[in-house]
Amino acid sequence: METASEKKKLKRLKLMDAGYDLFITKGINNTVIDDIVKKAGVAKGTFYLYFKDKYDLVNQITLHKSLFVIREALGELEERRKQEAMDFEKEILFFIDYLVEFFQGHKDMLKLIRKNFSAKLLCGDSISDPDLQKAVDAFTQNFMNKGETLQQAQQTLYIIVAMVGSVCCDAILEEEPYSLSQIKPTLYFLIRKLLC
Amino acid sequence: METASEKKKLKRLKLMDAGYDLFITKGINNTVIDDIVKKAGVAKGTFYLYFKDKYDLVNQITLHKSLFVIREALGELEERRKQEAMDFEKEILFFIDYLVEFFQGHKDMLKLIRKNFSAKLLCGDSISDPDLQKAVDAFTQNFMNKGETLQQAQQTLYIIVAMVGSVCCDAILEEEPYSLSQIKPTLYFLIRKLLC
Amino acid sequence: METASEKKKLKRLKLMDAGYDLFITKGINNTVIDDIVKKAGVAKGTFYLYFKDKYDLVNQITLHKSLFVIREALGELEERRKQEAMDFEKEILFFIDYLVEFFQGHKDMLKLIRKNFSAKLLCGDSISDPDLQKAVDAFTQNFMNKGETLQQAQQTLYIIVAMVGSVCCDAILEEEPYSLSQIKPTLYFLIRKLLC
Amino acid sequence: METASEKKKLKRLKLMDAGYDLFITKGINNTVIDDIVKKAGVAKGTFYLYFKDKYDLVNQITLHKSLFVIREALGELEERRKQEAMDFEKEILFFIDYLVEFFQGHKDMLKLIRKNFSAKLLCGDSISDPDLQKAVDAFTQNFMNKGETLQQAQQTLYIIVAMVGSVCCDAILEEEPYSLSQIKPTLYFLIRKLLC
DNA sequence: CATGAATGAGACTTCATTCAT
DNA sequence: TATGAATGAAGTCTCATTCAT
16 A cells, blocks of 8 residues: 555655754764654654664765765756856856855855865766756766866866865864855955966 | 872883773774773772773874874884985985884784874974974975975875875775775885875 | 663662662762763763762752652551541651651661751642642641741741651661660650640 | 961861852852852862861851851850850750851751751760850750650750751741741740750 | 872662563 | 563773883
8 A cells, every 4th residue: 555655754854854843953972862753753763663773864864965965056056057058167056156155055054064065066977966966967078178188077076176175174164264255256266276 | 209290100000001001902982991900000090090991092002003103103214314325315214114014013003093093193373293294394305495385285295194194094904995005005106106 | 672861860870879888888978980880781981971970979969869758757657547546646756756766777777878868858838749748738737727927837836757767767777865765765755845 | 397288278178168159159060160260269179188078068167167156155155144144944045045046047057068068966975066065965954854864855855956947948048848937936836845 | 287199889860672452 | 462661781882091113
């Protein structure tokens, strides 16, 4: 029957939602399984039917939320493209800036997923989401048009994303050594240099 | 004969050494205070005479080891300079490469200090070590010679270090998405671009 | 078969019994949670399922035992009333004497509950036990028959009980400044004075 | 030499003062030896040169403060006697009321010494202070004038003090079951009854 | 007498995980 | 599948007391 399967999915989601709320509110280490099942309204044992342990839940939440944000950014980029012609540099910077600004407004979320939101999401041939894959391919193609090999192109994209991620986590979460507004001009200037 | 003050310092060091060994062997979370004091050969209460808690010890170890490594790299650079003339680009790449190769050979140490070995160690005006400060000033001066302001120069240095740190942690600790040998050429190529 | 709810109550009681035995044998401060759970035959965590901490257990035991003793005294009074006619003074003194003699024979118990077995158990309008309430009301009524207001009557009863409690704790537990047999005549003489 | 002996007494006093302040501020259980020696400005080991342990200190402080308060009350009584003729009942009630009001204004002190400020201070033949002994003798004599034996007189005094102590500790420290102002009239009324 | 670093037993509590129902 | 009572190992930290200096 369909209902049973749907109920299961619902419980899974309730646990993920409860976990997400608690993790960003109290931190991962300060959240215990009891908190999660209480908030989700299920019994303690039920948790272990759906997740191996707390860190399994963390990983699944992280993956879920990361994909959500990236898809949002790509969606916005698509919208913008319809309104004005954008060259490659403009597109990359728009995409990056969208992510950066998003996390600036969602620090709690950034704190949670930073450990797992690695640039790897955008790399390799193992990207799970087709839309995402298409977007990455488009970016990569642009690098290749400049004479890079496929691998060089992929690596360049990865390095840029890693750089932005590292610098912006510092800036947003700790405002050290520079706040986001302080570092942005130099950061974007350097990205442009890399895109030449 | 040892003075009382020397004995105290010795105990401190013994605890830090014991902690370091255990942290890199078993991981921070799997190391308990009992392990540390047993290995250091002191009583449990003694630990709390010197450190607030386990994480205080972690932080002090991290700082200690980070400074040690950076000082090593600077020392090697100094040696090299005596042997051959080096321009700015060469010096920066030598310094970076020394750190990268060092951590490649000391993965456990990298795992431990990565969280705290931030690029910040090299930034700002609050650098604690005079030798380190001098070296950073020299690097910064080179960027300023290219027409950047002091702040731009400092930020550029910070961003490069952050980029290298992020990429190399992935490469060394997880070999994902690229191993160190795979990513190095592209990484160094991009650094050179940024130094132009 | 036992129901789950009955099993829970049983565990609670086992913990209270174990705690009571240990507290009167070794004292509260010298009894540790480990002792209690070991004696009760449950796991340590189980203790915290039923009680907030050691002092929560102490309080619950105290209340439980106090009510038990008072109910005993009232029961005996009831029995006695059937055998002979008793005026108010006689009843009060019988009730008091029962408690005093009981505790003389149960010094350990007195030591445990003295801190919490306050005269308050017999006062105010918040008495939890209906039988107890009825008995108190009867006593109070007698004072009111002598022309006191309700509050005066309640306060007089409270003061007598407080006086007896204080003097007898000294006498029974420390035999200082007077032993129970030494002080009793004067104490009861003074009570009679107060009842006039 | 005199100085050495005086220095010792000074240290003793500093420790007692520090202990008293901390005990009434933080409570006995929450005060550790470290707090005391730090506040007194001596080394930890020194504490054990003067006191067996924390509870030894508590007892000595309690005795010291109790005597101080009682002497104050007797002094005030003496003053009052000079101004107006007082009969026995008036004197007893004045003395009691002075103590009660004093503790009402020094709840912290009451909390500390209640456990040890027993009526015993005023009883027996072991009173250490000569002034106190004289005053107690005078009170006792009055009871004997009414036909009581020496022991009855002493016991009556003891019982009254115990009663007042018990009731007023409840009233002042917990305001339960009655506040001081609520219970005072009935309490003093009953004392007068006992003095008849 | 005075010091204070060192001791280490032991206290309390937490919480991931299991398993009988 | 779902439950939640029970588990008990593991963990951190405290603090009275000692003793070499």
